[in-house]
Amino acid sequence: MTAGQTVASPRAADRASLARWRWAVTAAFALGGITVSTWGPRLPDLRADLHVRDAAIGLILSAFTVGSITGLSAASTLLARLGGRGALRSLLLLVALGLAVIGAGAGIAHEIILVVLGFAAVGFGIGALDVSINVEGAEVERAYGTTLMPLMHAAWSAGAVVGAATGAACAALGVSLQAQFLAEAVLLALAAGIATRAVPDAVPAEATGERLPLAQRLRTWASGWTDLRLLLIGLVMLGVELGEGSANNWLTLAVRDEHHQREAVAALFFVAFAAGETIARVVGGPLVDRVGRVRAVRATTAAGVVGMLLFILAAPAWLVLIGTVLWAVGVSMGFPLGMSAAAESGPNPAARVSVVASIGYVANLAGPPVVGALSQAFGLLDALWLVLVLMAVAFVVSGALHRDEPARTP
Template structure:
């Protein structure tokens, strides 16, 4: 999934130029993906509870593949509407897949009794480094956005479907979800189950922290390559390289994250990472 995400983000300058989009219009199109992701987040807990992790992952793969292909076809066809549909579906697919991946990685962490979730996030980042490098190379070689994204979509769908069976830790978990469906379905049980966590103060505070982190990381992911191209008058390939450096830094921290958390604690690591992120944002913004 990281390969797909950064491969697309590295080519945003080319998409903007192909469709002759203003910054405001491009921002609105990218917002469509966030809307799709937000709507999916609100419903994903109920969906995974209803159909299980494995089926949810298969569903997300189909939606993500279709959306990614449309994101490549839109610029080639000169259609912002097709691009918008693709971005929306991509947001839906990524959000649902994230729900499953985080759920299963948490199960694995509990099963082995030590912090490993950052390693799974590092796997995403490794793919993202490869994706940004691939996007930069495609731009350098003059490969069109359409050719790059449709090819990556096809490979990614086959790859993900082939690996679905090994992603879910315990098949019995899906069987348990199936057994609980009738109970959860009574008297709006599914909805209450999904929303009950938000009555807990700590959940809300964690949500605020995640919101802040998502804003900073999301802004960099979405606008970094374009900011480098426009702000420093560099070719698109250089924007992809800088994006790759950003993602590579995240990869290193995620690989070291388990040791840092186990040694210094979650609160100290979270505070330090927030401060470092703020310094980085200010440094780039003032450059």
């Protein structure tokens, strides 16, 4: 939502309200990160509660993917209808409801269909929330006049660590899945009500007129897929998100099997990756303000290419560790800065963010299985060459993330 797209915007009315708005959006990022990582450690319990096998768990989790993609497509309409505050609050409450349904469906009713519906609801909420918080974050950046999106995405990363740690702790302490998920649903609902109070309730101008026919709204969204610059931004996000998703799924196994390290050591390599990515995002904002968005993405993706070369080719463990950290730096900035660039690249920021977010989601969700399939034929380290090549492509086309000069207001 740019300046010409809001009705009676109260944004940046004073510095205090602007700061509250900033931290409210950052909190929403953190809540999203907590949610998407909380069930990973509980999948064995979910499988036991439902009396199913791993293949069925994979199908159940696909409901989250389908819901996420649907939510990405619907985010623009939700923002137009509900405004910033209403959209964020409603989506977080939907996620809380989905978590409650998962907990009740698995631990109380033992019904697969309820769990599927719960994951679909969480997926829809997270997908639409991802677009909404990035649109809000881009507006906060413009109001502040400084780069803040990497720090906000660092909050998502930190939230993911908290969510995974919470799930692991509950599993270790013997807390039932339904108790954990129901408690988290209540806490998330309360946090949604509190955090979103500081988000301005500005409504995009297109929501004040008569609602456009469905076919016309679909054409408006689809037109984003014909915008060359938007597709190049998506290509940057494709490379870095494939790099992040591949690390999340395959880094530990590659260190253990291909670099012949013990499981505990391999786990520490993944910790180093997660820490490197989070720290890079925390310090990334000042870097962007100093050197610019394009140079920052070029520098980080170049570091990622070097890091992956070391990870694939190096033999000493210390050199592989350096490669791991550089790999993490390489994937740290492309997604948040790509979101900022997409939001300011033209009219209807929510629809434009939805396009590039869809590309990033596909890379993160579909890329790791592709790497796994290639590893069956060529080995895991050789399969990672695909990730390296796409990260190099992201380096080449990163000029698409240039910052547009804001229109001068009379």
